[in-house]
Amino acid sequence: MITRSAHDVHNLADNLRQDTVNDSVLIAVGDSPSWQAQLAGAVTVPEQLLSMLQLSPDLLSGTLRANQEFSLRVPHAYIRRMALGDLNDPLLRQVLPVAQECQHVAGFGLDPLAEQSHNPVGGVIHKYRGRLLLIVGGACAVNCRFCFRRHFPYQDKQLDRDSWSEAMDYIRADTTIGEVILSGGDPLASSDRRLLKLATALNDIDHVRTLRIHTRLPVVIPGRVTDELLQWFAHQRLRPVMVIHANHANEIDDSVRQALAKLRQAGVTLLSQTVLLKGVNDDAQILAALSEALFNAGVLPYYLHLLDRVHGAAHFNVPEERARAIMAEMMAASPGYLVPKLVREIAGKPSKTRIY
Ligand SMILES: *Cc1c(COP(=O)(O)O)cnc(C)c1O
Ligand code: SF4
Secondary structure, X not given: OOOHHHHHHHHXXXXXXXXXXOXXXXXXHOOOOOHHHHHHOOEOOHHHHHHHOOOOHHXXXXXXXXXXXXXXXXXXXXXXXXXXXXXXXXXXXXXOOOHHHHOOOOOOEOOOOOHHHOOOOOOEEEEEOOEEEEEOOOOOOOOOOOOOOOOOOHHHHOOOOOOXXXXXXXXXXXXXXXXXXXXXXXXXXOOHHHHHHHHHHHHOXXXXXXXXXXXXXXXXXXXXXXXXXXXXXXXXXXXXXXXXXXXXXXXXXXXXXXXXXXXXXXXXXXEEEEEOOOOOOOOXXXXXXXXXXXXXXXXXXXXXXXXXXXXXXXXXXXXXXXHHHHHHHXXXXXXXXXXXXXXXXXXXXXXXXXXX
């Protein structure tokens, strides 16, 4: 099984070739480097991250092994929103490798969603009626410690780099598919050129009406929302929907609000998706603050996911009973449209399973 970090390098190199960005450009451009440069300049050394946050390197015990299993990756734009000197910062907790990840916990495995058995052709995950996922690439702007795809063999499953004909033939042949969801990894880690090529191919399939993108990039590197990307959205026959992954209100700063406002102006329907994470957002007030911050940015909450039971993420798990109690508290204190649906993904079910 190939590791995610090795694969990232491959995809990053792909992005970089197109803009020939290198470190010298990163330094020269100062505070507004291109998104590719920001992606390439992400911090991957735990010592460096701790030192930037004025935290003691003594805190690293156990980090090393976890980091070898799934390496740290976090861009500067995201680090800037973390508090200094606080090991419990909710953004830091999402990205810093910790010793607990190496513990084997019963019920937490390598492919919790059985995605590897719903892979009819390369790059396609088709589990639900009417919609399917295209795995655009394995790269992400940030490596989230709780990610359910941290052990996914991207190299075998993602779309071929140059030819999508098999995936397109599959979609064309099944007229029930009205919606194609770009996923990954993070689909927006791919270049605009690659996305445009893909959208053009989908555009030619009449029964596809909606193009949905699940992404964390507008939050992690708001500069990813380029004019080229906005143009692309504004001129779609396909109805564009973007599901933004955000887990805490501190992630939504001015730069993120601006990026999201541009997407709305380009006609994109904005929804959000959150993972319920112990020690990050397992609290009704924290979740209500997140909904409020998202709504201020023009985004409506869609799903709150119970953690997928993946090896390495057990310490983030919030028991279902506690999750229901949090939801009840949130319902009582917020307008209904600011309360996401609490769901769990259960392998083999025809949709996400509604818990609350
Ligand atoms: C989550 C998911 C979808 C989308 O489900 P919605 O309920 O429509 O958001 C589609 N396909 C797969 C494989 C998924 O995991
Ligand atoms: S951005 Fe999404 S796919 Fe990428 S590591 Fe984070 S949770 Fe996983």
